[in-house]
Amino acid sequence: MEYENILEVRNLKIIYRTDDGVVEALNGVNLSIAKGKTLGLVGETGAGKTTLAKGIMGLIPYPPGEIISGEILYCGEDLLKFTEKRRRKIRGAEISMIFQDPMTSLNPVMPVGKQIEEVLKEHGRITNEEAKKGAENMLEIVGIPKDRVDEYPHQFSGGMKQRIIIAIALACKPRLLIADEPTTALDVTIQHQVLTLMSNLKREFDTSLLMITHDLGIVAQNCDYVAIMYAGEIVEYGTLHDIFKNYKHPYTEGLFGSIPSLTEDVERLTPIEGQVPDPTKLPKGCKFHPRCKYVQEACMSWDSEMYNISSEHQVRCILYNPERKSIAED
Amino acid sequence: MWRYILKRLLMIIPVLLGVTFVVFMVLSLAPGDPAISILGDKASQADLEALREQLGLNDPILVQYFRYLGNILKGDFGISYKNQLSVIKLVLERFPNTLYIAVGAILFSLVFGIPIGIISAKKQYSFIDNASMVWALVGVSMPVFWMGLLLVIVFSLKLKLLPSSGMGEGFVPLLKSLVLPVVALGSYSLAMIARMTRSSMLEVIRQDYISTARSKGISEAQVTYRHMLKNALIPIITSVGLQFGTLMGGSIMTETVFSWPGIGRLMVESIKSRDIPIVMGSVVFLSVVFSLVNLLVDILYAYVDPQIKSQYKGK
Amino acid sequence: MENIDKKMPEYLEEDIYSERSLMQETWRRLNKSKLAMAGMYFLILLCVLSVVTFVIDVVTDKSFYNEHVIDQDLVNRLKGPSLNHIFGTDEFGRDIFLRIIWGTRYSLFMGIFAIGFAIVIGGIIGAIAGFYGRVTDNILMRFMDILLAMPPMLLALTVVAALGTGLLNVVIAVAISYIPTYARVLRASVLTVKDKEYIESARAVGASNAQIIIRFVIPNSLAPIIVQGTLGVAGAILTIASLSFVGLGVQPPLPEWGLMLSNARTYMREAWHITVIPGIFIMLTILSLNLMGDGLRDALDPRLKN
Numbered sequence: 001m002e003y004e005n006i007l008e009v010r011n012l013k014i015i016y017r018t019d020d021g022v023v024e025a026l027n028g029v030n031l032s033i034a035k036g037k038t039l040g041l042v043g044e045t046g047a048g049k050t051t052l053a054k055g056i057m058g059l060i061p062y063p064p065g066e067i068i069s070g071e072i073l074y075c076g077e078d079l080l081k082f083t084e085k086r087r088r089k090i091r092g093a094e095i096s097m098i099f100q101d102p103m104t105s106l107n108p109v110m111p112v113g114k115q116i117e118e119v120l121k122e123h124g125r126i127t128n129e130e131a132k133k134g135a136e137n138m139l140e141i142v143g144i145p146k147d148r149v150d151e152y153p154h155q156f157s158g159g160m161k162q163r164i165i166i167a168i169a170l171a172c173k174p175r176l177l178i179a180d181e182p183t184t185a186l187d188v189t190i191q192h193q194v195l196t197l198m199s200n201l202k203r204e205f206d207t208s209l210l211m212i213t214h215d216l217g218i219v220a221q222n223c224d225y226v227a228i229m230y231a232g233e234i235v236e237y238g239t240l241h242d243i244f245k246n247y248k249h250p251y252t253e254g255l256f257g258s259i260p261s262l263t264e265d266v267e268r269l270t271p272i273e274g275q276v277p278d279p280t281k282l283p284k285g286c287k288f289h290p291r292c293k294y295v296q297e298a299c300m301s302w303d304s305e306m307y308n309i310s311s312e313h314q315v316r317c318i319l320y321n322p323e324r325k326s327i328a329e330d
Numbered sequence: 331m332w333r334y335i336l337k338r339l340l341m342i343i344p345v346l347l348g349v350t351f352v353v354f355m356v357l358s359l360a361p362g363d364p365a366i367s368i369l370g371d372k373a374s375q376a377d378l379e380a381l382r383e384q385l386g387l388n389d390p391i392l393v394q395y396f397r398y399l400g401n402i403l404k405g406d407f408g409i410s411y412k413n414q415l416s417v418i419k420l421v422l423e424r425f426p427n428t429l430y431i432a433v434g435a436i437l438f439s440l441v442f443g444i445p446i447g448i449i450s451a452k453k454q455y456s457f458i459d460n461a462s463m464v465w466a467l468v469g470v471s472m473p474v475f476w477m478g479l480l481l482v483i484v485f486s487l488k489l490k491l492l493p494s495s496g497m498g499e500g501f502v503p504l505l506k507s508l509v510l511p512v513v514a515l516g517s518y519s520l521a522m523i524a525r526m527t528r529s530s531m532l533e534v535i536r537q538d539y540i541s542t543a544r545s546k547g548i549s550e551a552q553v554t555y556r557h558m559l560k561n562a563l564i565p566i567i568t569s570v571g572l573q574f575g576t577l578m579g580g581s582i583m584t585e586t587v588f589s590w591p592g593i594g595r596l597m598v599e600s601i602k603s604r605d606i607p608i609v610m611g612s613v614v615f616l617s618v619v620f621s622l623v624n625l626l627v628d629i630l631y632a633y634v635d636p637q638i639k640s641q642y643k644g645k
Numbered sequence: 646m647e648n649i650d651k652k653m654p655e656y657l658e659e660d661i662y663s664e665r666s667l668m669q670e671t672w673r674r675l676n677k678s679k680l681a682m683a684g685m686y687f688l689i690l691l692c693v694l695s696v697v698t699f700v701i702d703v704v705t706d707k708s709f710y711n712e713h714v715i716d717q718d719l720v721n722r723l724k725g726p727s728l729n730h731i732f733g734t735d736e737f738g739r740d741i742f743l744r745i746i747w748g749t750r751y752s753l754f755m756g757i758f759a760i761g762f763a764i765v766i767g768g769i770i771g772a773i774a775g776f777y778g779r780v781t782d783n784i785l786m787r788f789m790d791i792l793l794a795m796p797p798m799l800l801a802l803t804v805v806a807a808l809g810t811g812l813l814n815v816v817i818a819v820a821i822s823y824i825p826t827y828a829r830v831l832r833a834s835v836l837t838v839k840d841k842e843y844i845e846s847a848r849a850v851g852a853s854n855a856q857i858i859i860r861f862v863i864p865n866s867l868a869p870i871i872v873q874g875t876l877g878v879a880g881a882i883l884t885i886a887s888l889s890f891v892g893l894g895v896q897p898p899l900p901e902w903g904l905m906l907s908n909a910r911t912y913m914r915e916a917w918h919i920t921v922i923p924g925i926f927i928m929l930t931i932l933s934l935n936l937m938g939d940g941l942r943d944a945l946d947p948r949l950k951n
Contacts, residue, residue, distance in 0.1 A: 342794075344787075345787070345790050345791055345794045346794065348787070348788075348790075348791035348794075349791055349794050349795060352791055352792075353795075353803055356803055356804065356807045357803065357806060357807050358807075359807045359808070360806060360807045360808075360809075361809065467932065467935060467936070468928070468932065470935060471879070471928050471929075471931040471932035471935050472924075472928050472931075473883055473886055473887060473890075473903075473924065473927050473928065473931070474887070475887060475890050475903075475906065476906060476920075476924035476927065476928065479906065479909075479910065479913065479920050479924065480920070480921070480924070482913065483913055483917050483920060483921075487913060487914055487917075574796075575796035575797060576796070576797075578796040578798065578799065579796055579797060579798025579799065579884075579887075580798075582798060582802075582887075582891065583887050583890065583891065586890070586891045587910070597802060598802075598891050598892070598893065601802065601805065601806045601893060602892065602893070606806070609802075609803070609806045613795070613799055613802070613803050616795075616796065616799055617794055617795045617796075617799065620794065620795065620796050620799075621794050
């Protein structure tokens with residue numbers, strides 16, 4: 001089967017029904033990841049990044065969460081049309097995920113080796129012996145001595161725990177790895193170690209990577225493509241170069257403007273005005289317009305869509321509508 | 331692991347000694363002259379005096395205590411005032427009967443309580459959850475003896491299915507006579523354990539490692555058993571340990587309702603008849619048992635919780 | 646008290662103001678739980694009825710009590726519920742409804758009294774242990790451990806065995822078995838507060854130990870004491886009823902609920918209403934206390950504070 005993209009998300013809409021109202025978590029997300037490439041997904045807390053990740057994995061709890069519309073194409077097939085059984089076959093074996101906080105992401109009462117064995121045994125007919133060897137092997141690959149295979153999570157440091165989690169996620173050599181803020185909870189020095197490990201393994205196993213983060217520095221060092229997310233939508237998408245050197249969306253501009261610089265002498269950081277919107281009461285029209293420096297009358301009633309800047313660079317902003325002139329004239 | 335056990339055992343001993351001391355002192359306050367209790371109030375002064383000398387009742391209280399303590403350590407808990415029987419013999423005769431009910435009650439509460447708790451947690455806010463928790467709340471508020479009486483009314487008097495009192499002889503009659511006392515005594519524990527399991531499971535369900543487990547593609551059942559339950563069990567074990575004390579208290583009531591020949595009834599009757607040695611012996615004996623059970627629970631806990639286990643591994 | 650106000654720096658006064666709003670805040674949150682409120686109303690109803698019985702006793706010089714609650718009327722024995730007697734009559738022909746209402750004081754009030762006693766004594770012990778630390782702490786806590794090494798009912802039985810039966814002795818027995826719980830609570834509160842920085846500031850302006858205990862330790866420990874206290878009263882009522890049931894507590898002819906049940910045993914066959922009804926009241930009272938205790942625990946949970 002010919003496919004260019006490992007993963008293609010089309011117009012994905014996910015909501016949560018809570019006591020406080022309907023949370024519109026994802027509002028028509030589109031993105032794609034090519035084979036062997038890394039896509040960085042950037043956004044503030046609450047933008048919907050984790051929901052997207054869980055949606056792809058199929059881990060959205062059915063009440064209260066609900067997938068209203070959209071498609072998630074994995075190697076050309078829509079995952080949302082799969083039975084749960086089939087999705088489980090993919091989960092852990094072909095699409096894996098690592099979560100945010102390594103300190104709490106491992107089962108405290110199970111030896112780490114067994115936790116790796118678990119995923120191996122689930123996705124292959126292998127004997128206990130083979131599973132044990134596989135687990136030891138993975139530990140070595142992530143840089144943990146294999147004689148620690150029977151120890152418990154609390155006996156490892158944060159960085160090592162994260163490496164064990166990576167070992168679990170990559171044990172079955174998945175085609176796509178989703179990493180949800182994998183280094184946020186770690187010290188800066190450990191961060192570097194873990195990221196280096198991840199990029200090495202990615203190359204070795206030829207895995208595509210969806211790297212979710214709010215740290216632009218990490219994006220700069222690891223990603224081929226970048227998607228900027230705001231209030232459940234992708235507002236800008238492009239290559240690393242496009243986004244870092246030629247960003248277009250006002251929100252992206254705001255993100256870059258609020259980074260402290262080592263080289264420049266800046267009097268004050270310029271944060272983005274306003275606050276992330278309440279997901280139960282999202283603004284009408286462009287979801288960013290209440291905070292936008294360049295806001296116009298038309299923004300409030302705009303049916304948002306993505307406009308192409310170049311073949312791989314897209315923006316969701318009325319300012320870049322090729323027919324903009326005609327709107328202004330009206 | 332042995333080090334841990336030894337350490338805990340060493341810690342219990344002074345406490346148990348303290349218990350014997352407190353119990354002895356408190357019960358010495360009991361009004362009544364032991365000599366009269368034994369010989370009856372028609373006995374002559376001379377006989378009474380002689381007996382008092384013989385029993386060492388004229389010695390200072392501390393001396394009496396140490397004598398008692400020394401005797402206990404040799405296994406001699408004294409003799410009953412009323413019928414001269416050996417206290418320890420009586421206690422050991424009756425205790426197993428109480429054990430039948432107590433152990434039965436714990437098993438009853440675990441076998442039904444844990445599954446109810448798990449289901450309630452997994453289907454939080456559903457009808458099953460709400461109904462079970464309401465029931466559990468009621469169960470926790472029902473006095474054991476009332477529960478027993480109600481069960482007797484329904485199952486013995488109206489439906490005539492099960493015996494209303496006494497301990498059956500022979501395997502089947504024994505089981506039949508055990509049912510009602512076990513259910514009566516176990517209801518409270520059942521409710522507690524169901525609630526405890528539910529809240530423990532709810533804590534565990536929210537944890538990140540459950541997401542990790544699910545992301546491996548294993549079935550929900552495996553997630554529940556391997557990841558949720560094993561972690562939720564730890565506080566439940568503690569809860570069970572605490573339950574044991576309540577059960578011991580409750581068994582006294584249950585035995586009264588069902589005229590069960592256990593140690594609880596022995597104690598109550600001895601208190602009424604002012605037979606102090608039996609009371610003292612029973613209390614000390616039961617306190618030792620209670621402490622040992624707590625020790626067992628602690629050991630079990632240490633075995634299950636890897637953080638403690640790894641501390642003592644290979645020692 | 647005014648002198649203290651003048652001496653202490655401003656930010657310490659905030660502690661007292663936040664105390665006031667804590668009560669209102671707690672009340673508001675408690676209101677959210679219908680069950681907890683239902684429990685509370687039931688208890689209030691019982692208390693009111695019980696107070697009425699006290700008034701009647703005083704006004705009629707106990708004659709009403711004697712005539713309707715104590716005296717026997719064997720003609721009317723074991724009658725089921727009827728218009729005359731809402732809950733029927735017992736084996737001596739006495740109206741059960743009246744006996745239950747008059748009996749409230751032996752269960753509810755005595756339970757509250759026993760726990761109150763335990764809180765005060767246990768609290769003092771715990772506070773001293775926490776405050777003076779080290780040796781004192783060790784000795785006192787070892788003693789508490791000894792009390793805790795006995796299952797609670799066993800401890801109560803021992804005291805009853807020593808002191809004899811009767812209302813007062815039962816209350817003492819129950820109180821003693823709950824002392825370790827409250828000693829622990831107070832000790833924990835003292836330890837938490839002891840190391841806080843505002844204590845140093847308070848001492849710096851000359852606050853004495855007593856003032857510190859009153860202004861800081863007690864407010865800090867109010868929350869767990871209220872919760873544990875409510876649940877403790879439930880347990881105390883159960884213990885009093887249980888002891889009376891086996892004949893070691895309150896003695897006849899007093900209308901204590903557990904005692905009523907023990908007499909009822911003999912007549913289970915013919916008249917099951919005397920078994921069921923007092924039991925229902927015991928259960929409802931304990932249930933209400935449990936509901937309130939749970940509700941209070943949720944309402945006072947610091948994690949829910951904004």
